[in-house]
Amino acid sequence: MEERKNGTMELERKSFQGVFNILSFNRHFYVLGLCALALLIISHATIEFSDQVFWIIVIAFLYGLIMPLIVSAYVYDFSGYYNFHWLKNSGIDPNARSIVNINAGFDETSFIIKSNFPQSDLKVFDFYDPKRHTEPAIIRARKVSLTYPNTVEIKTSIIPLEDNSVDIIFLLSAAHEIRNYKEKVVFLKECYRICKPSGKVVMIEHLRDFPNFLAFSIGFTHFFSRSTWKSAFIKAGFGTFDETKFTPFMSVFNVEP
Known part of the structure; x- marks a missing residue:
């Protein structure tokens, strides 16, 4: 953040700040998701069930954890949202x-x-x-x-x-x-x-x-x-x-x- 000539302050956004915000503000979802994924992996090692079902669930979990971060990077860090390009x-x-x-x-x-x-x-x-x-x-x-x-x-x-x-x-x-x-x-x-x-x-x-x-x-x-x-x-x-x-x-x- 830097001081401007008119006495106001302007926010300088860091690279991938949108993604970091999502991770920080919604960390409870990611902690719960990673814990659930860990339990799934442990259960697969101790309880026999279909490998196909296991990988479908793992991929679904990873999709749910990673895709919001990819979209958030696109929307908040690369689309020009905070440059106000949409104002035009x-x-x-x-x-x-x-x-x-x-x-x-x-x-x-x-x-x-x-x-x-x-x-x-x-x-x-x-x-x-x-x-x-x-x-x-x-x-x-x-x-x-x-x-x-x-x-x-x-x-x-x-x-x-x-x-x-x-x-x-x-x-x-x-x-x-x-x-x-x-x-x-x-x-x-x-x-x-x-x-x-x-x-x-x-x-x-x-x-x-x-x-x-x-x-x-x-x-x-x-x-x-x-x-x-x-x-x-x-x-x-x-x-x-x-x-x-x-x-x-x-x-x-x-x-x-």
Whole structure:
């Protein structure tokens, strides 16, 4: 991390940082998976059963452990996600003045947003609630996350800004941490309330779809389907809901009032 001339700080990502994050934040899954694999190997040495079945199970275990790391390296380390290359196709006004970035306690994007919109008034909010958002991965992520200056902790039901005051609201790989559908709608209603009629919400998410099933196996249930997100945005009052694929595994949603 280095200090910039304008007094802010910018995050310098290390090589394969996305993979290291996945390993670190989800290490409980990998420990359990490796233990289960070890037990399988021991049982095969002591109990007679088909070699074919044994190797099918071993390959399935290895696939489930390794494939998420390969996909994560592709998405987070090699696709340009943190270079914001996807912004070029989002129709975002580069001169937008009022910008909000909302995270779930792990913020890797606010410094980057500020570097892309240096003249903007960027406000950062963190909706993490330890009573509601209990995923072990996000708890670990919070311990190593950088905090953008003047980040405000909020509840998902209240964003402390005036009506129709924001040009762009960024929800970057964060909104899926709101697990309850009703809470999602309440949160998106707040986004709708503060968004200018000419503004937009830019959300990036993995989806609960076939490519992400291939990538994360049962872990794809941590994400939500396109239809779930569309329904929640429409119930919140938004009128336009456009999706652009950013890699086969992530979607950029441009949502407007």
